[in-house]
Each structure stands twice: as C-alpha cells, then as structure tokens.
Amino acid sequence: MPSEDPAVPASPAAAPLHRTWPHTWWRLVDARIGIVPLPVYAILVVVLAILTREGEIRPDAPTMIAVLVLGGFTCADIGKRLPAFNRIGAGAIFATFIPSALVYYRLIPPQIEKAVIDFTRFTNFLYLYIAAIIVGSILGMDREVLIKGFLKIFAPLAAGSVAAALVGTAVGTLFGLGAHHTFFYLVVPIMAGGVGEGAIPLSIGYAAILGLPQGDVFAQVLPPVILASLTAIVLSGTLNAVGKRYPHLTGEGRLQPDHEAAAPVATAEAAPPDVATIAAAGLTAITLYLLGVMAHHLTGLPAPVAMLFLAVVAKLTSAVSPRLQAGGFVVYKFVQTGMTYPLLFAIGVSMTPWDKLTAAFTLPNVVTIVATVATLMATGFFVGRRLGMYPIEAAIVNACHSGQGGTGDVAILTAADRMALMPFAQIATRIGGALTVTGALVALRAFGG
Template sequence: MDTRIGIIPVPVFVLLFALLAGFTYTGDIKGDISMMIAVLVIGGFTCAEIGKRIPVLRSIGAGAIFATFIPSALAYYKLIPPQIEKSIIEFTKYTNFLYLFIACIIVGSILGMDRNVLVKGFVKIFVPLALGSIAAGVVGTLVGTLLGLGAHHSFFFVVLPIMAGGVGEGAIPLSIGYSEILHQPQGDVFAQILPPIMLGSLTAIILSGLLNYVGKQYPSLTGEGRLQPAEHDDMDSTREEVASETGGPMDVSTVAAAGLAAITLYLMGVMCHRLFGLPAPVAMLFLAVLAKLTSAVS
C-alpha cells in the first residue's frame, strides 16, 4: 500500500483498473461522480507516472506533458472505449467541476501567499512584468499578422491565451470569459485557444525544466521559488503555529471552511458578472487579492 502510482496505492490501482475494465466490458460505465473520479484518477496519474519515469524528459516536466497529450492522442485515434469517452465528456460538461477547480487553485494560490510578500513582490516585479507583457503582446501579434492570421485573431486567440498561463488557470477561465462576451459555447472557444496554449505550455515546461537544471547546478542563481530573500509563505507555518493562531488544530472542519470560502468568492465573482459583466474568474481573482490585502481571511 505504500508503493504508489501518483497518489494511488498499487493494490488499489490494480483493483480499480480491473473494476473499470469490467464495467466497460458490460457497458455499465456511467457519468456519476464516484465512477468518474475513478476513471479520471486512473487515467491522469497513469499518464503522469509514465512521464515521470522517462530519463531526461522527466526533468523537464514530462509528467504534466504526458497527462495532457496522451489522453488527447488516445481520443483522436479512437483508442478510448466510446462509453468511457462519452461519460467523461458528459461529466465534465454537466457537473462544471472545472469551476470548483478554478476557484480552489486561484483562491488557494492567492491566500497562500504571505501578505507582505504579495505587496512588496508586486511592487518589485510590476515594471519588468508590465514591460515584458507588452513586448510579448506586440511581438506575438506582429508575427501572427505577418503570417496572415490577422492582428485581431493573433492577439486574442494566440498571444493572449498563451500569456494567460496554462490550461487550468488560463485556458479554462479565458474560454469562459470569451464565451460570455462572444455568446458562443464555451467548448467551441476552448477548442480554438487550446492548440496555441499547448504549444506555449510545452515550450514553457521545457524551458522551466532547463532553468531548474541550471538552478540546481548553480544555486546562487536561483531564489528557490522566492520573490525576495528571507521571505516565507503563510502555508509554511507549522501546525503548532496554526494552532496558536486559530485556537485549535488544523482539522477537517477548518479545511471544509476554507473550501467553502473559496466557493463563496467564486459565487461573488458570478454575481459581479451578473451586475457588471466582468467574467466570474477574473472578478474572483480581484476579490481574492482584496481579501488577502485586507486580511479578511485568517
């Protein structure tokens, strides 16, 4: 049980795989949450584990690359049983669990930062970040225009999606915002912006892996993920510190309350969209930063 594939103990993995094979053979794969958790966990962590075990490539993020591209290839070449593919599509479409993922990852990332670091780090990197973003937008748009894609399409459907930051944090929220503005199905918009994001993400993963390798060879060149010297994240606190600050240990109810806080911020973003037309994920991002800066959340 201590040997795992991703987060799955090997005996559980074998049993789950056999069960899913049996359900598939009998045509009894359904889109309920318990079944889909098993399907997605088995598929995702298997692909990631393959990538993590390949020499050289594992050092440049092969786990994330394989978890992204192998399922796409399997679906394209019709190697996934139709009932499994249909159930996954229906589950993703009708449960909108991606919204929960977006809420947790954005709110968790913002609230997990040290407040002082957030303020000082933002001031420190604002100018180079702004100038770099402008330069990237201009150069990318010009190249796309010269290649015949047009300035509008190049900027909004190639450059901006790549700059948005990956699939979960970038493509999905961006496609939701685009679909609301353009009055098009979110899936159609997502299909348009995903290919350039995949290319951009692949490039970013490879370059990040190379930078990570250089950082390990020459530690003086890296801050080990810290924006400033001697900074710390709020999440670095020990259990004893958390207990002294909150008056009790970190228990299940505390985690549940945190999850509900993230969902509440997302629903506030949805309300902002109804009132002001601002896409919900964008509004949620601003609200999370505001909550952090004002210490509204312990």
C-alpha cells in the same frame, strides 16, 4: 508453555511468517503510482474494464474519480520515469496530451470518453480546483509581500507582452507568413488568455469585423493557442531544472526574496487545523468563487479574477482568522496533490483537440510560436530580476500569459512545480488576456483586414 509476553522474541518457526504477513503486503500497499496504492490500482483496472464491457460507465462522481485518477496518474507516472524528459515537466505534458491523442485515435472506449467530457463540462471542477489553489495560496502569503507582488508583476508582464509581439511578428514575417497574419493569427491568440476567454471571443470579434464565418476564424486561431501552451509547459519545466542547478535564481515558488511561500499561518492562537476547520476553509473557497461568479454577472470581470481580488481583500483586511487560513493551506495542498493530474487528464480528453495541435506543426508556425513564448518568458526573467524578483518565478508567471487559459496555468505550474504562483498566473492569464483581445480588436478595426 511458551511465553505470551510481547517482549519475548518470537520463535524461529514463527519469524518467517511474521516477516511475510502482513509486512510484505504492507510494503506492496505502500508502493504507489502517483497517489494510488498498487493493489488498489490493479483492482481499479479490472473493475473499470468490467464496467466498460458491461456498458456501466456513468458520469457520476465515484466512477469519474476512479477513471480520472487512474488515467491521470498513469500518464503522469510514464512521463516522470523518462530520463531527461522528467526534468522538463513531462508528467504534466503526458497527463494532458496522451489522453488527447488516445481520443483522436479512438483508443479510449467511447463511453469513457463521453462520460469524462460530460463530467468535466457539467461539474466545472476546473474552477473548484482553481478556487482552492488561489484561496489557499493567497491566505498563506505574507500581507505586505502580497501587495508588493501584485504591484510588481505587471511590469514584467507588460514588458514581456510588448517584446513578444515585436519578436514574434518579426520572426513570422521573415518566414514569409506576413506581418498582418503573424500578428493577428499567431501572436495575439498566444497571449489572448486561452480558449474560452481568448480564442472564442477573439474569433467572434475577428469574424464580425472582417465579415467571415466565426467557425473558420476559430479554426485558425485555436492551434497557436494549444501549441503555445505546450511550449510554455516545456520551457517552464526546463526553468524548474535550471533552478535546481542554480538555486540563486529561484525562490522555489516565492516571487521575491522577502516573500514566504504559501505556508500555514503560524501564530500562538493558531493550532493545527482540525477536520472541521479544513472543511470550513474549503467552503470558504467555494463561497469566494460564487461571489466571483456574481461579480462577473454584475461587472463582466472574469469570475476567477473577481474571486482572486476578493481573496486578497479578505487576506489584507484580516477577515479570515489564522486558524481558517491554516485550514485553507491544507485544502490547497490536498487539491494540489490529489487533483492536479486527474484534472489534466480530463482536460486532455475533453478540451485538447489533438488534430488542432498537430495542424500547427509547420516549421514557420512552430518557430514563430516558440520565439514568441520564449521572448515573453525571457523578458519576464530579466525585468523581474531587475525589479528584485526571483527571475525564474517571474518568467514562469509570464509563461502563463501564453498558456491555454486556466487549464494551461495548471499544466504550466505543475510542470514548473510552482503551484503557489497560481494567483499571479491568473493575473497574467485573465487580465493580460482580456487586454490583449481588446487591443487586438481595436487594432484590427482601425487597420482593417
């Protein structure tokens, strides 16, 4: 009778079957597109195709998670597999702009498009993502370096804004666009803080001052915002590749040499967080965001910026325990890994008009926009280096000042593989954008149309 002792080798006849099942299947399950196992990917494609044909696509959480995960990681995987382009953030670019093109050319079924738009707008999960990223990255920073980083980042940001305004206006003027048009309709929108908190209030202000229809003005200022964001994504991805070749120029997400990148707070009292602690950290991030929303209604400060300051205060006053801080880092990593490309896909479908992007592709516009963004980043690079910061990180933070708001921050930092810089990116986008819009409206009122 054959031995049933597990220590005894299997018979030769049983060995091939043992190697085939389940190990071959497990290897197939462990092969993934993004985070999606191949068998699950195939099942999702079939199921969503059937649901679409039957008209059963709904903007509910389970269905939209499947749609956005499938679309986001598929587009990102295509970008990451392209030689050369994969080094300059093609994953983030493809995850954002392929769905935008698919919508414009009606290659996405209308019911999927509508469901994604409804889900993105009504759930507002962009801010859930930003809340988790900001809170997790801030709680993982060293307290002293956190203070120094926030104080230092304003110098390269301010210097870059001034230099970009001068260079961008000069380039546009040389191309015959006129100094007035170049400054107010190209350069200012680039650094206005995106669409919702940049292009829209800017167009409302311009329309009121000049007596023009707001929609017409918005149609002029939106294309530079989108094209500048694309430029910032490409240049930030390029800087990531430069950092890999010249490691002394980058902290791989650290803003300055004595700044430990976001990591779990390691103390004798802080054991690895359990599931309940991780859930508590996620709720803490949501609570800080809601406090930011309340602060926005009371003071007018953008909710993400208010949330950022509240997270900084919580960190500096030790209001959050080391264990909860470690849980916050786990939430940060989970959101960064699992939600980034699905979020970019949703942004591409619902917030990135392909026709507005392509409308900006005239030679004078492209050269002016690229010159503006490149100057902004280059100034950040050199000023940051002079102040003792890692130049690549300082340049990438400055790039976020020319991004498409919070959506641009996500795409830029994803392309650069520097998501730990999100708190500083929010400073560049929100505060830098608000100051730009305010200054532009004051200048337009003073100098007229």
